[in-house]
Amino acid sequence: MRKLYVIGIGAGDPDHVTLQAVKAMRRVEAFFVIGKGEAKQELIAVRTAILDEHMDRPYRIVPIDDPPRDRTPIDYPGVVEDWHDRRSALLESAFAEVEGVGGILVWGDPALYDSTLRMVERVLARGAVTFDYAVIPGITSAQALAARHRMVLHGIGEPVHITTGRRLREEGLGAEGALVMLDGDCSFTAIPGDDVHIWWGAYLGMPDETLIEGSLSEVRDEIVRRRTELRDRKGWIMDIYLLRRGG
Structure with a gap:
C-alpha cells in the first residue's frame, strides 16, 4: 500500500522543523507541492531550502497548480468546498503516478487552519487511490x-x-x-x-x-x-x- 506523510514544517525557519518531521521527510521519495502562482514562487523556494537543509539523499518535487477560487465569495463555505474538491482531484492524479512514499509539506501545523487533511480524506473517500497516511505536527x-x-x-x-x-x-x-x-x-x-x-x-x-x-x-x-x-x-x-x- 502507498504511504503519504503530511508534515508540518513550521512558519518558515528551517530550524522549526522537528526531529520527527526530519525522520518522516527522509522516508519520502516524492514531495507534492501545490503552487500559488509566479508571485508566490518564494513559498516553493522556502520549502526547497528546508528540504536541502534536512534531506540526506536526492528527492523529487511534484508540482501541482493550485486551482483558482473566488477570494470574496457570497457563499464562502460553498466556494471553499468546491475548491477543496478540485484540489483533492489534482492530488489524486499526482499521487497515482508515484509508486513510492509521498509527502506534503504544510506550513505551520496541518491541524490548524489548513485544508490538506480534508483534501487527503477526499482522495481516500473516492477510492481510486488507496494509501495509508501519517500526520506529523509542526510549530504553528x-x-x-x-x-x-x-x-x-x-x-x-x-x-x-x-x-x-x-x-x-x-x-x-x-x-x-x-x-x-x-x-x-x-x-x-x-x-x-x-x-x-x-x-x-x-x-x-x-x-x-x-x-x-x-x-x-x-x-x-x-x-x-x-x-x-x-x-x-x-x-x-x-x-x-x-x-x-x-x-
Missing part, C-alpha cells in the same frame, strides 16, 4: 508569534480564542481577546482600540520577518502601511496577530 505561526514577541497568548486561567479575520469582522472582539489568522483585510482596523493591545507579525521565521507591537489605536495605521508595503514588494504575505483588552 501562533507559537512563533508568541516566541518572537516574548509573551504569553492568554491571561492567567483564561482561554485562547483563535479565529479568522472574517469572523473577527462579523463577531467583533470578545472579552478575552483573540488570536487572528487569515486576515487579508486588516480587520483589526474596525476594532475600537483605546483599551486594546496588538502583537502583530509577518513572515515569521523568514528573513523578512516583521514585528509590530503596541496600543491598537497607536500602531494600527503603521501596521496597515507596513503590511501594504511588504505585500506590494513580495507579491504575497502571511501574517498573524493577537488582540487583547487591557494590554
Whole structure:
C-alpha cells in the first residue's frame, strides 16, 4: 500500500522543523507541492531550502497548480468546498503516478487552519487511490508569534480564542481577546482600540520577518502601511496577530 506523510514544517525557519518531521521527510521519495502562482514562487523556494537543509539523499518535487477560487465569495463555505474538491482531484492524479512514499509539506501545523487533511480524506473517500497516511505536527505561526514577541497568548486561567479575520469582522472582539489568522483585510482596523493591545507579525521565521507591537489605536495605521508595503514588494504575505483588552 502507498504511504503519504503530511508534515508540518513550521512558519518558515528551517530550524522549526522537528526531529520527527526530519525522520518522516527522509522516508519520502516524492514531495507534492501545490503552487500559488509566479508571485508566490518564494513559498516553493522556502520549502526547497528546508528540504536541502534536512534531506540526506536526492528527492523529487511534484508540482501541482493550485486551482483558482473566488477570494470574496457570497457563499464562502460553498466556494471553499468546491475548491477543496478540485484540489483533492489534482492530488489524486499526482499521487497515482508515484509508486513510492509521498509527502506534503504544510506550513505551520496541518491541524490548524489548513485544508490538506480534508483534501487527503477526499482522495481516500473516492477510492481510486488507496494509501495509508501519517500526520506529523509542526510549530504553528501562533507559537512563533508568541516566541518572537516574548509573551504569553492568554491571561492567567483564561482561554485562547483563535479565529479568522472574517469572523473577527462579523463577531467583533470578545472579552478575552483573540488570536487572528487569515486576515487579508486588516480587520483589526474596525476594532475600537483605546483599551486594546496588538502583537502583530509577518513572515515569521523568514528573513523578512516583521514585528509590530503596541496600543491598537497607536500602531494600527503603521501596521496597515507596513503590511501594504511588504505585500506590494513580495507579491504575497502571511501574517498573524493577537488582540487583547487591557494590554
